[in-house]
Amino acid sequence: MSSDSLFKFARIAGVASLMATAGLLSACQVKPLYAVSTGVTQKLSEVSFSDAGSRVGQEVRNQLIFIAGRGAGETKTPKYTVDLSVSAGTAGVLYLPSSDTSGAGRTSVTAAFTLKDAVTGKVLKSGSRSVTSLVDFPTQEFAKHRAILNSEDRAAREVAEMVAADIAAALSR
Structure with missing residues (x-):
């Protein structure tokens, strides 16, 4: 093979790979989760959250209501309901033998949720x-x-943001 035909082959291969890449990228459709065109913002504003059983649970619930309603409060006519169960605990992790106490700790907050259609009761997402x-x-x-x-x-604010993202993703489908 001469260098001229090798150069021609490399150029054709380069153009072909560029065309294939452009074709693949044109098939990708990335949209913001809360984009108006997806309808997620409207659907989130139609979500109702179950009552909380603890102070931390109330913090998570309040944050979820704020996120879902965009600051407007909880809906009066929910199309979706979320059963929420929140648990929290704090434990010491850095034991100081001189004073028989812990100098630091970690607080864990766990939120289990089930998103349902308010009319049919069908479970749309749980986690x-x-x-x-x-x-x-x-x-x-x-x-x-x-x-x-x-x-x-x-921790309650952060876990509420994660749960809200999961709910938004489920409602965007």
């Missing part, structure tokens, strides 16, 4: 999300209690 938030334990008891509450609130 569970968990978030761990780290916390330092000060020596003063009130400050320690306040640090744990703040850690629970941070």
